[in-house]
Amino acid sequence: xxxxxxxxxxxxxxxxxxxxxxxxxxxxxxxxxxxxxxxxxxxxxxxxxxxxxxxxxxxxxxxxxxxxxxxxxxxxxxxxxxxxxxxxxxxxxxxxxxxxxxxxxxxxxxxxxxxxxxxxxxxxxxxxxxxxxxxxxxxxxxxxxxxxxxxxxxxxxxxxxxxxxxxxxxxxxxxxxxxxxxxxxxxxxxxxxxxxxxxxxxxxxxxxxxxxxxxxxxxxxxxxxxxxxxxxxxxxxxxxxxxxxxxxxxxxxxxxxxxxxxxxxxxxxxxxxxxxxxxxxxxxxxxxxxxxxxxxxxxxxxxxxxxxxxxxxxxxxxxxxxxxxxxxxxxxxxxxxxxxxxxxxxxxxxxxxxxxxxxxxxxxxxxxxxxxxxxxxxxxxxxxxxxxxxxxxxxxxxxxxxxxxxxxxxxxxxxxxxxxxxxxxxxxxxxxxxxxxxxxxxxxxxxxxxxxxxxxxxxxxxxxxxxxxxxxxxxxxxxxxxxxxxxxxxxxxxxxxxxxxxxxxxxxxxxxxxxxxxxxxxxxxxxxxxxxxxxxxxxxxxxxxxxxxxxxxxxxxxxxxxxxxxxxxxxxxxxxxxxxxxxxxxxxxxxxxxxxxxxxxxxxxxxxxxxxxxxxxxxxxxxxxxxxxxxxxxxxxxxxxxxxxxxxxxxxxxxxxxxxxxxxxxxxxxxxxxxxxxxxxxxxxxxxxxxxxxxxxxxxxxxxxxxxxxxxxxxxx
Numbered sequence: 001x002x003x004x005x006x007x008x009x010x011x012x013x014x015x016x017x018x019x020x021x022x023x024x025x026x027x028x029x030x031x032x033x034x035x036x037x038x039x040x041x042x043x044x045x046x047x048x049x050x051x052x053x054x055x056x057x058x059x060x061x062x063x064x065x066x067x068x069x070x071x072x073x074x075x076x077x078x079x080x081x082x083x084x085x086x087x088x089x090x091x092x093x094x095x096x097x098x099x100x101x102x103x104x105x106x107x108x109x110x111x112x113x114x115x116x117x118x119x120x121x122x123x124x125x126x127x128x129x130x131x132x133x134x135x136x137x138x139x140x141x142x143x144x145x146x147x148x149x150x151x152x153x154x155x156x157x158x159x160x161x162x163x164x165x166x167x168x169x170x171x172x173x174x175x176x177x178x179x180x181x182x183x184x185x186x187x188x189x190x191x192x193x194x195x196x197x198x199x200x201x202x203x204x205x206x207x208x209x210x211x212x213x214x215x216x217x218x219x220x221x222x223x224x225x226x227x228x229x230x231x232x233x234x235x236x237x238x239x240x241x242x243x244x245x246x247x248x249x250x251x252x253x254x255x256x257x258x259x260x261x262x263x264x265x266x267x268x269x270x271x272x273x274x275x276x277x278x279x280x281x282x283x284x285x286x287x288x289x290x291x292x293x294x295x296x297x298x299x300x301x302x303x304x305x306x307x308x309x310x311x312x313x314x315x316x317x318x319x320x321x322x323x324x325x326x327x328x329x330x331x332x333x334x335x336x337x338x339x340x341x342x343x344x345x346x347x348x349x350x351x352x353x354x355x356x357x358x359x360x361x362x363x364x365x366x367x368x369x370x371x372x373x374x375x376x377x378x379x380x381x382x383x384x385x386x387x388x389x390x391x392x393x394x395x396x397x398x399x400x401x402x403x404x405x406x407x408x409x410x411x412x413x414x415x416x417x418x419x420x421x422x423x424x425x426x427x428x429x430x431x432x433x434x435x436x437x438x439x440x441x442x443x444x445x446x447x448x449x450x451x452x453x454x455x456x457x458x459x460x461x462x463x464x465x466x467x468x469x470x471x472x473x474x475x476x477x478x479x480x481x482x483x484x485x486x487x488x489x490x491x492x493x494x495x496x497x498x499x500x501x502x503x504x505x506x507x508x509x510x511x512x513x514x515x516x517x518x519x520x521x522x523x524x525x526x527x528x529x530x531x532x533x534x535x536x537x538x539x540x541x542x543x544x545x546x547x548x549x550x551x552x553x554x555x556x557x558x559x560x561x562x563x564x565x566x567x568x569x570x571x572x573x574x575x576x577x578x579x580x581x582x583x584x585x586x587x588x589x590x591x592x593x594x595x596x597x598x599x600x601x602x603x604x605x606x607x608x609x610x611x612x613x614x615x616x617x618x619x620x621x622x623x624x625x626x627x628x629x630x631x632x633x634x635x636x637x638x639x640x641x642x643x644x645x646x647x648x649x650x651x652x653x654x655x656x657x658x659x660x661x662x663x664x665x666x667x668x669x670x671x672x673x674x675x676x677x678x679x680x681x682x683x684x685x686x687x688x689x690x691x692x693x694x695x696x697x698x699x700x701x702x703x704x705x706x707x708x709x710x711x712x713x714x715x716x717x
Contacts (some may be wrong), residue, residue, distance in 0.1 A: 078107035084147025114146030125170030141186030148635040158197035170198040180214040184270035198384035355437035358425035363395040374450040380632035383697040391463040397476040426484035468496040502543035521572035545580035554678040574622035589636035632697035654683035
């Protein structure tokens with residue numbers, strides 16, 4: 001007991017002593033902590049001063065998740081270096097840059113533009129990679145052979161409204177151009193265009209474009225190698241900043257596709273760019289690349305709506321003539337610009353990717369033609385009717401139209417009118433130049449990655465013609481002769497009309513397949529969707545359907561579904577089908593083609609494929625003589641066929657094209673006395689094309705191309 005008391009007294013005495021001296025104890029602890037914090041601060045600062053590179057490297061590794069297991073946000077997943085080289089200089093630069101990037105502990109991939117599918121660029125919008133483009137300018141301002149297809153694709157995409165201004169939004173890039181200032185008129189033209197086109201598609205620059213000069217007398221750093229090394233140093237510094245999460249753009253002053261650095265770039269390339277700007281090519285480029293007071297005047301005269309009626313052209317021509325149209329001949333020589341539509345010697349409109357013929361016709365390469373050339377599948381006409389998409393020519397003998405449809409995928413850049421009022425070109429000339437231009441566009445695919453040699457050879461012989469490019473083909477006064485010429489060349493004809501010219505439909509000779517666009521089923525909805533110019537548009541529409549019922553060859557209704565606009569008119573559609581008695585009814589979801597001041601259509605108006613299927617199933621229940629026959633899921637399209645094309649339980653929706661040509665020739669030789677019907681040139685539909693098949697309309701002979709990150713569909717015809 002005494003021991004216990006002594007122990008307690010000892011502890012009690014200690015506790016009392018600590019309590020009495022608590023102030024000194026607190027002061028000592030506070031001083032110790034302060035000294036430790038100060039020591040840590042100075043130690044860290046000294047390390048950073050002594051070895052900043054290792055500190056930054058460690059920080060880069062940490063932020064990129066390359067040196068730690070701790071989860072951190074990754075700002076840069078890697079660098080992809082694309083090069084287009086003729087003599088090997090750009091390739092050598094790409095290899096050198098790759099070694100430097102590896103030293104930053106970043107994954108790197110070096111890619112020749114000739115081996116790359118530019119369609120895959122859209123995958124880089126979400127990959128967090130940095131894309132670096134090293135492109136040389138070759139003869140006459142053209143890209144090198146390996147980069148030709150890449151640049152052609154990029155240029156067409158940048159000027160094609162179906163891609164839109166945000167198609168490559170999220171892609172981060174930098175461009176270094178290789179050129180020779182001795183060729184002043186074309187100096188570094190390819191690098192400038194690639195930079196501009198990427199910007200136009202919504203991509204973001206991480207560094208101002210630089211230009212290397214093979215002309216040592218004019219090179220800023222004494223040689224093209226030195227020019228590249230100077231730019232490479234800036235790029236590597238920028239990559240380090242991006243890895244740390246810095247988001248400052250190249251300068252923040254980019255405008256109209258031209259990167260204006262905050263630094264004074266006049267010292268970098270003043271002599272080259274100033275001299276080149278005086279050349280006609282650059283001047284022509286500037287004409288279409290920037291806004292001018294004259295263009296603003298013309299826009300004000302035409303209003304905010306991009307649709308210009310032919311009848312209204314006289315009111316704005318005084319403004320248009322003020323623009324720099326005197327450069328027409330020079331502009332037409334600048335290959336990256338869209339062709340100019342010239343009617344009776346006057347310039348009115350521009351179409352990206354078109355080849356214009358004469359004064360009122362045009363031809364364009366369909367995206368499905370390109371797809372089938374590469375073995376990636378054909379269009380819905382291939383699935384429904386057996387056309388060979390790579391052998392199909394999309395054209396029109398009339399750019400003008402009598403409607404201003406809200407979903408027009410040409411964005412109303414074509415003239416509109418209710419009657420033919422232009423100087424007429426002969427059908428022989430139109431067909432000859434259409435085939436020639438089509439073949440020239442096909443030839444540009446020679447050597448492109450993925451293009452099948454057998455289909456390339458077949459594509460040079462046009463077998464089908466879709467007269468659905470733009471406008472109203474049936475307005476052309478010589479449309480019958482033009483169609484006859486197609487048949488004489490063993491080319492099948494698919495003619496589309498907007499159901500506003502009933503007399504022309506009645507007078508039309510045999511066509512392989514005649515389409516009528518039935519975009520709505522009531523007067524009110526047709527006026528809202530098609531916005532026709534004719535005051536008696538509804539009666540013309542009904543009369544056109546009646547005229548269609550009198551045709552003996554294959555006829556088709558083409559229904560375009562616009563969600564919230566025309567998908568609830570099933571009964572009215574059924575009545576229109578009973579009126580026109582078409583052989584087939586194509587039902588397709590509307591394709592959104594980007595913003596347009598001429599339409600308030602948005603992605604919300606695009607129905608899902610399953611919604612289209614549901615609509616078609618309900619419509620088929622209301623028309624007892626028809627059934628759902630085929631489906632092309634990729635085009636969001638289904639085919640309803642008359643039961644007369646179902647023989648012994650099997651569908652015969654395909655076309656025997658050879659037999660059709662024989663029947664047309666027999667009718668011609670008989671002077672029209674010997675006629676034929678749609679049933680005389682049918683062919684059996686393959687199993688994979690039928691509705692409900694596992695393939696859902698995709699030809700198993702081709703390989704379906706699936707993107708890693710699926711982008712929106714920009715399908716055309």
